[in-house]
Amino acid sequence: KYALKDTITSSATTVFVASFVSLYIAHKLYQLFVYPRYFSPLRHIPGPKDHHFLLGQAVNQFKANSPNEPYVSWVKKWPNEDFIRYLTFGNSEALLVTSLAAHREILQAKCYSFVKPPFFKRLITDIVGYGIVFSEGDDHKSQRKAFRGMFSLGNLKSFLPVFRSKGEELSGLFDRAIAKDDGIVELVEVYSRLTLDIIGIFGLGVDLDNLSNKHSVFHECYHEIFDPTPAGLVLTAINAFVPIRWLPVKPNRDFIRANGIIHSMLGDIIKQRVADVRTARGQPKPDKKASEEENSKDLLTFMVEEKYFAEDGDSWSEEDMLNQILNVVAGGHETTASSFVWATHVLSTYPDVERRLLAEIRQLLKRSPRPDYAEIEGLRYLNNFMRELLRVHCPAISAPREAGEDVVIRGVLIPKGTTVHTMPAAVQHNPSIWGPNTEVFDPDRWDNLSGEAADTYAFAAFSQGPRICIGRVFTMIEFKAIMVEIVSKFRFEKVGKGDIELINPSVLLRPRGGLKVKVIRRE
Numbered sequence: 001k002y003a004l005k006d007t008i009t010s011s012a013t014t015v016f017v018a019s020f021v022s023l024y025i026a027h028k029l030y031q032l033f034v035y036p037r038y039f040s041p042l043r044h045i046p047g048p049k050d051h052h053f054l055l056g057q058a059v060n061q062f063k064a065n066s067p068n069e070p071y072v073s074w075v076k077k078w079p080n081e082d083f084i085r086y087l088t089f090g091n092s093e094a095l096l097v098t099s100l101a102a103h104r105e106i107l108q109a110k111c112y113s114f115v116k117p118p119f120f121k122r123l124i125t126d127i128v129g130y131g132i133v134f135s136e137g138d139d140h141k142s143q144r145k146a147f148r149g150m151f152s153l154g155n156l157k158s159f160l161p162v163f164r165s166k167g168e169e170l171s172g173l174f175d176r177a178i179a180k181d182d183g184i185v186e187l188v189e190v191y192s193r194l195t196l197d198i199i200g201i202f203g204l205g206v207d208l209d210n211l212s213n214k215h216s217v218f219h220e221c222y223h224e225i226f227d228p229t230p231a232g233l234v235l236t237a238i239n240a241f242v243p244i245r246w247l248p249v250k251p252n253r254d255f256i257r258a259n260g261i262i263h264s265m266l267g268d269i270i271k272q273r274v275a276d277v278r279t280a281r282g283q284p285k286p287d288k289k290a291s292e293e294e295n296s297k298d299l300l301t302f303m304v305e306e307k308y309f310a311e312d313g314d315s316w317s318e319e320d321m322l323n324q325i326l327n328v329v330a331g332g333h334e335t336t337a338s339s340f341v342w343a344t345h346v347l348s349t350y351p352d353v354e355r356r357l358l359a360e361i362r363q364l365l366k367r368s369p370r371p372d373y374a375e376i377e378g379l380r381y382l383n384n385f386m387r388e389l390l391r392v393h394c395p396a397i398s399a400p401r402e403a404g405e406d407v408v409i410r411g412v413l414i415p416k417g418t419t420v421h422t423m424p425a426a427v428q429h430n431p432s433i434w435g436p437n438t439e440v441f442d443p444d445r446w447d448n449l450s451g452e453a454a455d456t457y458a459f460a461a462f463s464q465g466p467r468i469c470i471g472r473v474f475t476m477i478e479f480k481a482i483m484v485e486i487v488s489k490f491r492f493e494k495v496g497k498g499d500i501e502l503i504n505p506s507v508l509l510r511p512r513g514g515l516k517v518k519v520i521r522r523e
């Protein structure tokens with residue numbers, strides 16, 4: 001009797017497990033091969049069909065010469081669509097946003113219907129922290145509001161002396177390279193140190209001294225985290241799906257050590273600042289005139305004063321501030337460094353552009369040897385040069401999103417969970433917006449913008465809408481001030497044939513193995 005009962009129970013279990021597994025497999029097969037092809041509401045949107053049967057376009061993306069390449073080639077094929085549809089890992093559907101009208105709806109009108117993709121979050125929050133970059137909805141609105149004063153033009157302008165003195169330090173470094181190494185300089189490393197110093201002063205009020213001190217611990221740790229070995233890169237990618245940082249292998253140990261040092265250095269600075277501000281709050285306030293004459297205020301002091309000691313109940317902890325600092329350092333360091341790398345490359349490539357830039361800068365310096373913000377802003381050609389640089393060689397590759405709910409954009413129903421990809425290069429190299437010569441570096445085009453190119457959304461380097469780059473004005477002042485310094489003193493020559501291979505895949509536009517130029521002092 002019992003044997004029969006056992007047999008029935010075990011057969012029922014087998015049937016149950018087998019049905020469950022079959023249903024799961026059927027569901028997966030449906031998701032992989034049937035839904036995208038026959039049922040998805042997005043299936044009629046044009047897009048590339050040369051995808052791998054399981055990995056979608058990921059294979060073509062990995063094989064491309066640049067992280068922008070496949071996307072830009074699709075935009076050139078379908079320049080007037082609102083979206084281009086493609087398949088990615090596991091045949092999941094993704095949309096590349098193409099028209100300016102679709103960008104406007106996604107980035108502005110329905111900004112908060114989209115979220116940062118959870119996968120992207122898992123991939124990089126270990127490195128860049130939570131904070132404003134990964135906040136959503138009302139939380140994001142309130143953090144943007146909290147940063148308004150810090151990123152106001154008035155405060156940003158007061159960092160001009162910092163940019164100037166770091167520019168002079170950079171000139172010293174170039175001079176030493178001329179004396180010692182025949183002027184050969186590897187730009188990625190140098191500009192990365194320069195911009196890390198500047199963002200350190202802006203974010204922390206501390207000179208991390210990476211530019212002149214070759215063995216700066218901070219830069220070494222940052223480098224370890226942001227430029228890991230191929231094995232480290234693979235572990236970081238896997239860790240986004242399955243937590244494997246505990247595995248006792250070298251790349252994990254290196255990552256944990258470097259991340260630990262950065263967190264502890266920043267943690268100490270934060271603690272000390274909280275104590276300093278607490279002490280200062282106990283002292284009598286300086287009179288109004290004196291406080292107006294105060295120098296620039298760094299982000300940390302600002303956060304401690306306004307948010308740590310907030311009296312409205314919405315205060316930030318030391319850890320919150322650490323996350324915000326990590327966000328700003330990550331957002332404003334290699335992006336700006338990359339724009340200097342490409343600017344120097346352009347100067348070594350287009351003699352006519354360099355000649356005109358130099359003439360404009362020399363004229364200014366003759367009139368005003370230490371130009372102020374308004375005078376630098378008045379340099380029309382430099383302004384055009386910077387915008388053209390960010391159009392052709394845009395440092396940030398993409399601003400990925402995921403539909404946080406079912407949402408209709410330009411009449412297309414985008415189901416919740418769909419990846420929606422906005423990419424600066426897909427806008428800035430679109431011939432229907434920028435004309436047939438999108439690859440040509442031509443600063444003068446900014447004097448004659450017409451049609452769609454005159455639309456604010458045609459300039460996508462910093463994204464647009466409520467999540468537009470909060471550091472864009474900062475980076476523009478920094479870029480221009482440093483260009484005034486180095487263009488007036490040096491010229492740059494290519495080393496070797498000047499062929500450049502790009503890192504791919506990458507979140508930034510960067511030359512593989514760095515980029516060397518020869519620096520020459522002007523007469």
Ligand code: HEM
Binds near residue numbers: 336466
């Ligand atoms: C050439 C230099 C830069 C480029 C090309 C750039 C590009 C961008 C882009 C495209 C975004 C939007 C990302 C998204 O929505 O997914 C962004 C956001 C952001 N950027 Fe920048 N950025 C630059 C410099 C800076 C600097 C200097 C800082 C800090 C001082 C900074 C801090 C941030 C922050 C905190 C965000 C998040 C803003 C938010 O979500 O509200 N960036 N940046």
